[in-house]
Structure formats: C-alpha cells, structure tokens
Amino acid sequence: MALTRFIELTGPDIAALSPDTVAVLPVGSVEQHGPHLPVATDHLIAEAVAEGAARAAAEHCDVTLLPGLVYTKSDEHAWSPGTLWLSASTLLAVLDDIGRSLAAGPVRRLAFVNAHGGNSALLGVALRELRTRHGLRTFLLHASLPADQGGASPSPELGMGVHGGLNETAAMLHLRPDLVDMARAERSVPEHLAEYQHIGFGRPVAFGWTSDDFAAGDGPGSGVVGDPTGATAERGRVLVEAAVGRAAAALRECAYFRPDAPPPRRPQGEPDRP
Amino acid sequence: MALTRFIELTGPDIAALSPDTVAVLPVGSVEQHGPHLPVATDHLIAEAVAEGAARAAAEHCDVTLLPGLVYTKSDEHAWSPGTLWLSASTLLAVLDDIGRSLAAGPVRRLAFVNAHGGNSALLGVALRELRTRHGLRTFLLHASLPADQGGASPSPELGMGVHGGLNETAAMLHLRPDLVDMARAERSVPEHLAEYQHIGFGRPVAFGWTSDDFAAGDGPGSGVVGDPTGATAERGRVLVEAAVGRAAAALRECAYFRPDAPPPRRPQGEPDRP
Amino acid sequence: MALTRFIELTGPDIAALSPDTVAVLPVGSVEQHGPHLPVATDHLIAEAVAEGAARAAAEHCDVTLLPGLVYTKSDEHAWSPGTLWLSASTLLAVLDDIGRSLAAGPVRRLAFVNAHGGNSALLGVALRELRTRHGLRTFLLHASLPADQGGASPSPELGMGVHGGLNETAAMLHLRPDLVDMARAERSVPEHLAEYQHIGFGRPVAFGWTSDDFAAGDGPGSGVVGDPTGATAERGRVLVEAAVGRAAAALRECAYFRPDAPPPRRPQGEPDRP
Amino acid sequence: MALTRFIELTGPDIAALSPDTVAVLPVGSVEQHGPHLPVATDHLIAEAVAEGAARAAAEHCDVTLLPGLVYTKSDEHAWSPGTLWLSASTLLAVLDDIGRSLAAGPVRRLAFVNAHGGNSALLGVALRELRTRHGLRTFLLHASLPADQGGASPSPELGMGVHGGLNETAAMLHLRPDLVDMARAERSVPEHLAEYQHIGFGRPVAFGWTSDDFAAGDGPGSGVVGDPTGATAERGRVLVEAAVGRAAAALRECAYFRPDAPPPRRPQGEPDRP
C-alpha cells in the first residue's frame, strides 16, 4: 500500500507497479474566474483534492499520482483574456494518448479528479473511449461538484453558483488566500434564470452557454456566475476536507472495483471493509 | 404557432421561418437491446417522444421537426452484432455540420431530444460547440432518462435499469408491441454492483463500462442491464405520456428562453404563463 | 429468402443473418429543390426506390433494409436556407463507421441506393474504402440517375435536368403530391451552357459548380436546374416503377455477385437464372 | 496567349498572370501495372497528354502547367509491392492545399488531367471542394478514359480493359517503349464478370474492387485487368494523339467557360470560335 508520484519513478519502477494501482489524473483549467480569483482556480483545487485524497487512499491501496492536466476545455470563457483552452477534439486526443501510453505499462486503473465543470461531459466521453480502446478501468471523480451538476449551492446563489461563486472562492481562501482579492468579489447571479422552469443550471434541460451570456447590458459581465461575497477560509476548509474525504473513499474503491463481481470481503490491506 | 416538418418545407419556406422557431432533433441509436427488443429501441422512443412533444408544444410556439439521427455513439455495445455506431469524433462532426448549416438559415434554436444514455455526454459537449461556433441556442432534452443519469428505476432493478430493462421494455410494449418478444425477456441485473458504495450507475463516481462487462462467466451476457420481466404496455403508456408532457413543456420554454433576461410576461400565443 | 428491416431485429437476430444478405442503405439529402419541391425530395425518392426494390428482390434473396442516411453532402446548395449538409470528410467518416460496425456482424454485402447526384463521387470513394478496410462487398445503385451522370433528361431541358427538374418533380407528384406546389414550378434551364462543346452536365469534362452559379443576374436564381413545368404524376409513376424494377434486379445480383467467379447456375431460391 | 511552366516562373511573374489562365495539373499514380508495365504508367500518360494538350491549347489561351501529382490514390493495388499511395483523406488534403494556395495568387482556373481511374471519384469530390472553398473554377479532364468509366475497350477485352490492358500498353509502347516488356504481357480478363447483368466495369452498378479480387485461384493474379497482348506502338500513337487533341480542345474551352453566360463570340486570340 503506497503512494507514489508517477513522474518521480524510474521506468523500471513503473514496470513493477501492480495492475491494481490507481493512477490519479487531476484535471483543472486555466480560465477567467472573475476579478477576484486567479485563472488557476480549478487547477489548484484539483491538485489539492487529488493530492489529499491520494495520500489518504494510499493507506489502503496503491495509488500513483500523475501530473495534472492544466490546459483543458474552457471554451465557455474564451471571450476573456487569460483563458487558455484546448478544443474538444484536442483534449480528447490528449486523454486518448495518455490512456494509450499508460496502458502500455502495467497499470490498468485510471481515475480523473476533475475540478472544472466544463470538462465533465468530455471526460464522460473519455471514460468509455479509454475503456474500449485501451482496456483501462476508468473512473471520474469530481473535486468539487458545480451547482449545475448536482453540487450544493447555498441559497443566496439560487442554485447558480457555478463559476467563481461562494464555494470556489471559499476553497481558494483556504488553499491560496494570497491569490484572492475579496475587495473585487462581487455578486453576479443571473436571478432571472430562476424564473424559467425547465432550462437552467442543474435543471432537467441543459443548455449551451458561455459565461458572458448572462449579463443584461452590453458588456460581457464580470465572468462570475454566483455570489462570492460571503466566502470564508473556514468554509473553504470544510469544503475541501469533505471533498478530499469523499475522493479518498472513492479512490480506495477504484482499486478493487470490478464490474463482474462484488467487492472482496476484505479489500487489500484493510481489517474490514466499511 | 405551428408545427412543421423541416424536410417537407421548401428552401424559401425555411428562409421565412422565425429565428425563435425551435428545431427539434431526435437522437436515437442502433444497438443491441438484448434478445427481446429491437436494435431500434432508442430510435423509436426518441422519435415518439419528439413527435408528441413537438406537436403539443406547437400549440404555443413555432416548432420544426428535423429528421432524427439514427446512427449515433454506441461503442459500449460494439461487441454485439447489430450495433451500428459512429465514433465520438464522427458524431461530433455530424452535429457540428448540422449546426453549421442550420445556422446558415434563420432558425437560431436547436433542441436535441435524446433517448440513448450513451449519447448524453457527447451531446453535452455538442451543446457548447454549436453555441460557440455557430451562435445557436442549444438545449438537451432526455426522451427517457436512464437510471444512471437521474432517471427512475424501480426497486427490482436496484437502480440499474440502464439498458433494455423495465422502462425501455414497457415503452416499446406501448409503442411497438410487435417488435417485443417478452418470451425472451430475462432479468439481468448485476446485483453485485450494489455492494459498491461510490462507483456505479447513478453514483457519484462514473466509470467506463461496456454492456458485456457485467457478466460473471465467460460470455458477454445477454446485453440487458435491468429487469424487463415485469414490463407492461400500460406502464409504457404512462411513461411515454409523461415523457412527452415534460418534453413539450420544455420545448415551449426553449422557444423564449434567453440567458440574459427573464421569461416574457406572456410568452407568445399564451393567455398566461404557467 | 426474406426482407427484414435491420433495426426491427434484435442483436441475436442479426447475428443469425446470412453473410450473403444484402444490406441496403438508402442515401438521400436535405437540400433546397427550388420553390416547388421540399428539401426532402432526394430522401423521399431514395426511400421509396430502396423500399420497393428491397421488397421485390427479397423474393429471391435475403435483403435487410438499413435506416437511410438523410443528411449527406449538399455543398452545392449551401447558399440556400434549408440545406443541411455534411462535409466530405464527415460523410466519409459516417460511411466508414457504418461499414466498420456492420462488418463486425455477419453481413458482408452492402448496397447504397443513392438519390442525390452530389453524393455519387463520394460514394464512389466509399465503395472502395469499405471494401479494403472492412472486407465488405459494396455496391452503388442510383435511385434516379441525374442527367449529368448518364440519366435521361427530356429535350426541353437540353440534357440539363439535374436538380428539381422534370423527372424529380414528376417522381414527387407520384410519391408525395401534397408536398409539390406546381404553381411555383418554373423553368430554369441554363441554356447558354449548351453552347459549350466539352464542359457541361453529362459532358466529357466535369466542372465544379454550385446551384447558384448559373443565374445570369445578381441573385442566386431559383435553385432549380431543369424544367419542372411539364411534370405529371403519371410520368412520376412510370419513372419510379422503372427505377424500382432496375434496382430490384440489381439487388438480386448483389446477393450472389463475386468478382472471382461467374454467377451460380441457379442462384439461391430461383428456378432458373434470367 | 502563352504556355508557361508554373514552377519556372518567379513570384512576380505569377502575380502578373491573367485570372483566366488555365492551370493544368497532371494527375498520375505509382502503382503496379502487371509484369510488363512500369508503376509509372499512369504518371507518364498523364504528363504526356497534359504536356501535349497544354502546348496546343496555348496557341489560343493562357495555360500554365503545374508539376504533376505522382503519388495519388491507388488503394485497389495496395496488395502489390511498388504501389505507393495516399489515402483518400490525404489526397483530398493535398488537393485542397494546392487549391487554397493557387487561389492566393491571381489564377482562377484549374484543370486536372487525370490518367488513373482510381482517382476519378475523389477528383470529382475535389472539383466541388475547390470551387466552394477557394472560388476556383475547376475542371476534370481524363487523359485516358478507362473502360469502366466510359472509355473504349476493344472486343477481346469484353469491355474490361481497365488496368494494364490493350490501350495503356499501347500508349506506353508509343511513349516509352524501353519500359515495356511485351514478353511478359499476358491476357488477364475476368471473363466470368461478363455473365453478370447489372454489376461490373462500366455497368450501371459500380462495385468496390481491388485488382487482386478477380483471380480464380489462391494468388492475387497478375495485376492486369485486360488484354495487353495485341498492343502496338502505332495504336498507342493514335490513342495518345487523340487524347491530346480532345484535351487541347477542352482546355481551350476551360479558359473562357463561365456557368452564367454563353461562350464569347470570339474567344480571346481566335479568328472565329469552332
């Protein structure tokens, strides 16, 4: 039972890893997060959650941490300087290439720890591509579930804290307060969306949006969709620790999950299975 | 307020459509659905729901029904004869081409009505691609939500009725009973999956699976994931009518939805907005 | 000897089909056909001819009818609203994916029944691609041969009835008179082309054209290239029946054609070979 | 009125060409042509016909000869050493790139002079691509029409002299007798194909074939489809001169052809139009 950092190993070390080792790939983004948060927000959250979860899970199973994907799919923020993004086809190719070459070695389990909602659909496609093309067991974990994908969003955000809002801001105040400028944090909740019944963030009908679609006037708006104003480091700490805990438990399961059989009575290295 | 079938119109007719017309694209599949259902199952459900919803919605807004996509992304069933499928990149290209050429005319609203869970992630990607590349307002409706994507699955299926199970079989008994062979319908629920805590259909951690992954023995299994044995036409009728009703209400909203403003007080053609 | 509709079969049904079953793929289009015909014109003709021919041929051989391709390559009509088209590379990818997945099952014979002249060259490319990549025996049948590809075009059209002209209009008056508006049918024959000696529709030298290239003035013209004014349902009936007859006889041959041997003395299920 | 060789000109020379200059692109192949002909057969014929036709046409119009495409699409001969071929997508990309960069200069007319039947369908696709994408007027001339595309094939070949047969061998005896080994020329006509009624070379129903499909036994056969045994240099001279004459007349027309008007009364540089 061990945590390794994949890139700190030698080739022969990697050749000796167990097939049941879970390779963990943090997936972040480089994209505008409003005037108060750095473009690295998703990247930093993905790294922190993946790191914490990998460390905790490694008490029970073999985990190897891959270098995270920093540049991903952020076309909904393409209107803003600072957003550096790959097209859907490029990112699919990157994921396919990583899966292909990982599968050329012994490891057979790959878990994405994703912190950017704009990647979720594409990672859902990749889950199956890497399963069918390269024989990997693939898993998708969310470092922080955005409000439009089932995550919690507190009431002042009306369920629309999907980008740069309360939770992301709180997480950053916990992780990297030096990079947060609360003086520039402003509420930007498209309240009018709440008046629709079917379409909307987290509603049954998803829609194609960009983050400058919601501003009522001429400009693109602040780039925030949510209300960061009440964020605190303490809230961030709680959120991040909860996310780490959930991800750690999930990674542990990734190490023994198989679709054709129940979990082993006593998973490797544990006195009894929870 | 009218329903048109896009392909029954002439070029000049289409040039005269309103930008707020909702173009409806049914999205099905051609894939094995076990020994008791035809490979057209998703296609027929998508068409039926889209047709019914379009007709109902057209009392309140302009709707134009596009020819459905029959061949889509079914790589999870590629192991079975009868599954005809497009790769992710091909299907994205098809959707992009349709969006591009639709946007060369006046219509600016496009709603997918999807009946195949294996398409959901990719359609999620396409929603944004068509929004950013071609300026279309795009929407994703589910003709029947599979159990692993938030749909209801009755208790005998343990929430795993994702393919050829109770609801799909019931819907087909309602729509095309001549194509259902209940004598060959058998329960095939991977009950062992219920013992996992994080990973699984509809669980927080999605995984990359193919429909022959769950059989305990050597063979690929029946191709069913669910329990079709209790399906009835009456249950199917109720399900399909509910799906049509939900989709009709959603399509109606698609006709006036805009991200930067609330719904109009009185949407076009209605005495009062619900 | 039987006709099946591929998508009405189950996976196991399809696994039991004979390798010599001829899979028939109707290929239509969604493109402007002038002010008097619907954009579905080619689609409806392809489906009608394929359906009729498949039924007739199935008295002598196994035929399975695939869902037709509705969206195809119509870039010559891209200038007009209502034309929904795939790029050459997308359509090649679609055909390749269908061929690949069909060949994963038992069927080894695939016949395109094409009703859109703009697809002919690309289908010619696909014939060989699917032969060399997937081992399928592939065939290209024309539901209605346009005048520039060897089809008959009556004298008032000067051999230029390539789009929305006499024959297509007549076929539609027979198949779907409700979708034809003869009051808007106008002659639009680029008579000046007849003065060239080498280049032209059906001439030795093909040229790259779009359907708005031929109008003398500023606008794109009506989109018609031909003279629909004399079309009658009776002419359409004769044309369609002839096309069905030719296609049926050809499909029958597709079932036993092999490049390295003559036809069998008595093809399957027949008293004597014609 | 002049003939130029494009690549012998300087950049400023090319910038000064007339838009009505016809750029001529010979299209050959590198592919097995049986044991008696070189793999360059199509290339040499394409170059000879294009050269002769360009010189003759240039008495009446401006012609510029481009370097020919030697490597093209020969997948039907991929089974044989010596066949060097581009995939369909690669060749389309090459043609698109040439069209794009030619169109960045003044010349607006591009004529393919093709000598390989396996390229015809793909060049048919390219005709329109280069028209719609780059605004070029494009034309497709056949240096020697194979029997399956409307060319003449003498009776001993039963209309099947499509590859390495009488006419190609004769043309090579005229152009490069040093490269022909008549001692190894053998008849290889798949006579059994004549017994089919619909499918076959030059028949209404095209089929996907490779040149090793026709041999009755185990091996691939000689690679010839036709009967070269009676070929003479004199026949070749007549054929090539006729092809040059036809192509010259066609190129002349390419210089003034426009789809929206008749030919000018007196085409440039001519006393009277033929």
Add this chain to the structure above:
Amino acid sequence: MALTRFIELTGPDIAALSPDTVAVLPVGSVEQHGPHLPVATDHLIAEAVAEGAARAAAEHCDVTLLPGLVYTKSDEHAWSPGTLWLSASTLLAVLDDIGRSLAAGPVRRLAFVNAHGGNSALLGVALRELRTRHGLRTFLLHASLPADQGGASPSPELGMGVHGGLNETAAMLHLRPDLVDMARAERSVPEHLAEYQHIGFGRPVAFGWTSDDFAAGDGPGSGVVGDPTGATAERGRVLVEAAVGRAAAALRECAYFRPDAPPPRRPQGEPDRP
C-alpha cells in the same frame, strides 16, 4: 519590469499585460531515463531553467510564466513502461490551441523553454504555425541542448550523451538528488556508432531512432544513451546555472526582438544594452 505567474493572475490582470510581455512555456516530458533517473527528468530541468531564467530576465523586462507542458512527444521511448506521450499531431494541436487562446489576450510573445530533444523538431514546426496562424512572435530556447543537437557531451560519451547521460544525471543530482539512484547508473554508449562517418548523433545526416535500437543483444537495453557514471551535483550546478544564464539573456532579448528593426538603443529598463 515584473515576473508574473500567468495562472496566479486574474482575467482582468491578464487583460492588462503589455503586448511585449514574454510568455514562457516550459516543455518537458514523461519518459524513461534509464534505471537511475525519474521519468520526470526533462520536466524538472525545463521547469528549473525556465523558472530561473524568467526570474532573472524579469529584472529587465516583463515575463509571465505559463504552466509547463509535461506530457509531450516521446515516441522514441514508447517501448518502455513509464513513458507517457502525445502523438505529433496531438502535440501540435495542443500548441496551436495554447497559441490561439494566448493570442486572444494582449500578449504577443511566446518562448518555449524545451528540455527534451525529442520535441525540438516539432517545436520548430510550431514556431512557424503560431507565427502565421495567430500572429505571435515565437521563440525556441533549449533548457539543455542534447549532444545530437549541438550540445556539449564530454569525451567518455563520444558525443553520444543524448539521454540519461552525464549532463542530465548531473543536473538531476543538483536539482533533485533524492530522485537519482547512482548505484543503478551504468554506462551505455553505443560506441559502434562512432565508426560511421555521416550518420549519427550530431552528424550531418540525422536518422530515425528509438532508444531501444542501440542494444547489441536481444533486449531493449537500459534506455540510457550516454555515460552517467561520472556525474556530480557540482557539475550539475554549473550546467544548470549556465543554462539559466543563457536562457535569461535570451528571454530578455525576446522582449524587444522584432524582425524588421535593430534592437532599441536602450532596451526598456536597462541603463545600457550589453
């Protein structure tokens, strides 16, 4: 004159950067480096040199450090577990996407700091692609020049210290001694290559090689091409400091280089230009 870390900035911060800011992109690799070095070797060197050079250069000009590319093109080591690599087309797409989205903001200067010889050719292609497509001024700096690309390789390596040899090992002993296992460092110099005259590392004739091509016996060899045995941390320190110094001076020049004019007399922020 300032150093920023791009991803620590907000969108509005980035919108306010000067066009002459030099964006620095470290380019590493994840690939086997023999039994004594981690697969991160190139990545760590690229980051260290880029970091040091950026900090030093930022005393004289604006520099912004981008997140490095970790997964790059390592197909020459694809035979070894632990090598995670992108295909040439994927990596070109990644670079193009980064260039495109960077160019959507104000920064117009992009410098690659590359530490993996296997990337050099492809980055050479990208230099021009990003210049012509996105209008960026692009530069390629080498963090450590491999022996086959003009770098120094001490005499025991016969000029063949191209991978995991003396210099890379020394650099790692300086940067991350905890990741180096000198007990497993073995000399692996393909001395026989020195007997060729034209072909070889750093010779006039480059050749296509993989790192398992050089072993005399059956196996792939150790994966090292060079002689790490004499490496010391002190040598590493000297090498890295020299590389940093060279790169810093070059980055400074990148900030004012323009192809159509000499350097300014006094580049921004300097008393006098060196």
Add this chain to the structure above:
Amino acid sequence: MALTRFIELTGPDIAALSPDTVAVLPVGSVEQHGPHLPVATDHLIAEAVAEGAARAAAEHCDVTLLPGLVYTKSDEHAWSPGTLWLSASTLLAVLDDIGRSLAAGPVRRLAFVNAHGGNSALLGVALRELRTRHGLRTFLLHASLPADQGGASPSPELGMGVHGGLNETAAMLHLRPDLVDMARAERSVPEHLAEYQHIGFGRPVAFGWTSDDFAAGDGPGSGVVGDPTGATAERGRVLVEAAVGRAAAALRECAYFRPDAPPPRRPQGEPDRP
C-alpha cells in the same frame, strides 16, 4: 549494385529489390525565391543533388530513386503569389502514406534529400514517425544546408543567406541559367538582425518568421533573404558538386547503417571501407 528509378520498374521488379536498397526521396518546394529565381529553385536543386548522389552511390550499393515531392511546406512564403504549399499536417500525412506503402514492399531504407529549409523540422518529425510506425530506417540529407541550419553563408550576407541568396542563386546559374534573371537580383540582407545576440538565423534561439517579416517599410520586401548579386555559375558548380559528393558518401553509408552494430569491415561491393 545498381541505380534504379523506382517508377520505371514493374511491381514484380520492386518485389525483388533488396531490403538494403536505399530509396531516395528528393524534397523540394514551390515557393517564391525573389524576382530573379523561379519558384522551382528548391525543387531543381533537390532533384539535381539527389540524382547525382544516387548515381555515384549506386556504384557501391543499391539505390532506387523515387519521384520527388514538389509541393511541400512553404508557409513562410504564403504571402506571395506562386507559393504552393501543404500544411504541416498534410505533408506529414503524405510522408506517412509514402512510408506505409513503401514498407509494404521489401525496401527498408528511405533517405530524404531535402533542399528547402522550411521542411527540415517537419522532416525531422517524419524521420521518427516512419521509423516507429512502419519500421523503416530513415535518414535526412540536406541537398544544400541553409545558413540558418548550419550551412555556410559568405560574409557579405552576414550569415543570413537563407533564401534566394548567393548560394542558391549560384546553384541555379549552374543548373538552369535560363531561369535566372541576374538583372533583377538585388541584395536584401536584414542587417539589423546582426545586432541581436541570441535570436537569429543560425543562432541558439530560433524564431518563427515569414519572409515578409524583415522589410523595414510597409511592403513585404523582395522575398529574398540574402545577397545574390555576386553569384556565378562557377560558384554554383563547385557548390553542387560538393553537395553531390557529400550526399553520395552519405547514401552509401545509409545502405549499411544499423544502430546496433558497427559498419561491416567490407561493405558490400567495396574493396575496403574508407
């Protein structure tokens, strides 16, 4: 020991070639070379050097000369009429297709003889692609090394004779004086570049440039980067003969080079190895 022209051989001839035959692929370009040189300059030099070298080398080993690639990657000259160029991805696909189909026959050695500096990086990528994908031993020879890639450039050019300068002009005066117009040859050396210390032609830091980047004024300049004014045919003769001699010796080595062993004591057909 023989020289063959690949395309003059028959399929069976090629099937009988030795695996150690060196296939030589000349790589030129079609691109502006200033007002005094033809766009074919690189093409003609590549062909002349490859031809001469192949003939000389064939006294000692088997060499087969392939038809040269004329259209290649010249995007740095895309601004000028007369430049016909393939994109990087198209040219990589062409090289891959040629490599794939060559490797389907017996020949296992492929040498590029390149005369266009703009191709060098991409050919460097292709060297490895064809090695890893198709198992070919690949080599890159330079017909004339441009000044920015290690070639000599005389002092009046300040090391910047990279395009249309002294050496290329001299070579053309030797090879095809009829295509050189010395009256239009003018010096165009961006002398200001010499004032930079790190960035520049042949400097440690490569940069992304186009040939119209260097002109001080508004226009694109002459397209020349160098000083052709002193060129003489005699200088050209010396240069070309030297290039032929170097390439011949290198090709000879290509015939017996193997990465895992020294050269044979007595290479085939030689009394003693130099």
